[in-house]
Amino acid sequence: MAEGIRDKVAIIGMGCTKFGEQWDKSAEDLMVDSFSEATKDAGISTKDIEMAWMGVCFDEVNVGKSAIPCSLALKLPFIPCTRVENFCASGTESFRGAAYAVASGACDIALAMGVEKLKDTGYGGLPDFGQAMGTRNRMLLPNITAPGAFAMMATRYFEKYGLTRDEGKEALAKISVKSHANGAKNPKAHLRREVTVEQVMRSPIIAEPLGLFDCCGVSDGSACAIVATPEIAKKLKGDDFITVKALQIAATSGEELLYTDWDGTYVKTTREASRRAYAEAGIKNPREEISMLELHDCFSITEMVTFEDLQISPIGKAKEDIDAGFFNLDGKMPSQPDGGLKCFGHPIGASGLRMIYECYLQLLSRAGDRQIKDPKFALTHNLGGFPAMSVCSVGIFGRK
């Protein structure tokens, strides 16, 4: 069995734009903005970058296919540049390309760029999935939306654990309330207003049982990371860098839909990816060892089941931890300290890198108002697709 990439890759600089409705900026503008922050942070110039990856999902209709929009916007000097896409996990996929390049010795310094400009469709929510699921599926599957696909997991979860609709919605509401409280502290977040449980529970239904405040923001934005070997990191940054402890991804084999053992209350790819990530990082007891979480809270229910899928909360008991404030900023294991997808926003290709950005800030004690005390391991969870048919990345980060 391969030993993995633990401590073989360092993050020496990161950038992240404000997420939100950036009507006056193009995807190219957003990439230049996050890239400028990252190179400045790393103390390097464009010519130091040897390879680059660009993660983008739906935005190809806007920014165009291939990695050329990235190399062209950033004026990368004829270096290898590759576009990757894995639904909402595209940002982490971009990071994985850059990290693996450094870990393999193919290059010393690489760029992982993520960007998405979603607000040029003319309507709210994500672009229509009818165009994104393949020619046969659009003739077979319902006209699915992301909230609908995840709402089906809430229906199942409530049913299995005997929660009434109100009890279930209240548990979910607390998740959103926590993320709004965190987002309000974050100047780069899309949604910066605190909300109450009552507001969340009363919000208009988007997809039964999920209401508006159970859904994350749909945003424009970019985030990027510059990765290097630990030796170069030490030379450039002294101790001011973090390393990748684990980076794992799992894509479904189709079992959830095609083979009927899956009970619909969890995400199988999260369980698979996190199990491997813990092994790679050498983590034995996630509930005790992980300091903070940046989860793919596209919907409140996703965050709820992810607590369980990551072996943080016992199966079926996430509600107890939520009620106890375990995941609040002042709790034992803060979740979404930057506001998460819920409030920081969700420009798809950028989200995985935005999660890493928050881990980076927290681990280097740069998170200002929302700084967590002495974090050791920070975990990112970046989920693409739907619970029934998904791809999931889990990253674990720490100081060297």
Added chain:
Amino acid sequence: MIGITSYGAYIPWNRLQRQSIFQAMGWYSPFTYGIAKGEKAVSNHDEDSLSMAVNAGANCVSGLDRGKIGGLFLASTTLPYDERMNASIAATALDLKSQVSAADITGGLKAGTTAMISALDALQAGRMNQALVLAADSRLGKPGGAYEHMFGDAAAAVLFGTENVIAEFKGSFSLSYDFADQRRASGEKFNRNWEERWIRDAGISKILPEAIMGAATKHGVNPANISKICIALPADMSGMGKKMMLTPEKFQESMVNTVGDCGAALSVLMLAAALEDAKPGDQIVVVGFGSGADVLLFQATEEITKLPARRAVKACLANRKELTSYEKYKVFSGIEDIETGIRGEAPAASALSVLWKDRRAIMAYVGTRCKECKTPQFPPQRICANPACNAKDKMEPYSFADKKGKLFTFTADMLAFTFDPPAIYGLVDMDGGGRLWMDFTDVEVKDMKVNMPVELSFRRKYVDKGRGISGYSWKAVPAGKEAN
């Protein structure tokens, strides 16, 4: 012996009270007060004549071997395609074998009886041993007119064969006249008519007796021995019984106040209703009217008592929901365009080459079952998804459309575009295995319950106006009663 071997019906669950039409349009046409009685069946937003015909056909052949069907005759004046054989679409949806002679029979309201005669001709000629007749119509009356009240949507099906005949075919008689009581030119949406008194006095009251007496004379039938006569007209025709020594109870009810005038389907629907109540030995006469007339004579056999109960007129009439909004009716039937928003405009482009390649999956809901571990899977797979099996290329076709299941989970989505928000969809675990991700229809959110029993219904999935494509597939509906 040649004759009927099975029958079925399909009536959309939405029923519109005629009073609600009158309340909306009576200000313009107060004369419609007299006909604003009872209710009519109206298509849901995802139904048309083709989808209804397929469901009637599925109800008709339920539990029977479809492999013996050699002909499919589809009667309707409201088929979705002028060119592209609608009957071939229906044959695909019903997963009939490809060696089927399929034909659309259209153009006039006697198309239903003409289709039955065509099927029987083919059987008598020995061209095939079984032929399926589907009849459906969903005609539109212009708002403010009488037809808006009268027309209803429905479908019916009859299977003809040479074995296990429940009603023997005794003969037919046909007349063709260009009696233009109603017409609809190509590309037009609504029917037009000539004066009703002329239709009654110069048409119906002359042509019908000529046809019925002609049939009786030709086949030596004493009208007095007729048990049921099904005259496919949306009115009580018992007034004409005296001349022919037929008492009023011998006239099969035309369902005008429950279904409405379902055009070319009415003759077949009334026949199905008559068969539901028929006893061995009963003589049943079916009369189709429109651009002439057809008469068919049947006599029920002992076999009729042996045919397992099936979903026909009674079960379909019982499965109803009142559509309280006249505006919904106008939107669902396509009379009125609505603002779909940009999300609703985004075309679900269909690749017809993909539809052809995957027609059994998309149109007939045929998936695969692993021959090694017996796991049914949908859509079709080449490598078994059971992690303990993963057998490669060991699959056999496996049909889901005729099976029931139970609801695993669902949502009601206000973001997804549908003509009837919210879009309800979910996962269904099929009896015998297999999990399907399906749209739901004919259900309200409040009635959706995890684990509720469901079955499948053939529906129009989308209309791609820009490319002139109506896309069809199966949706899930709450499981209904088998039959009476």
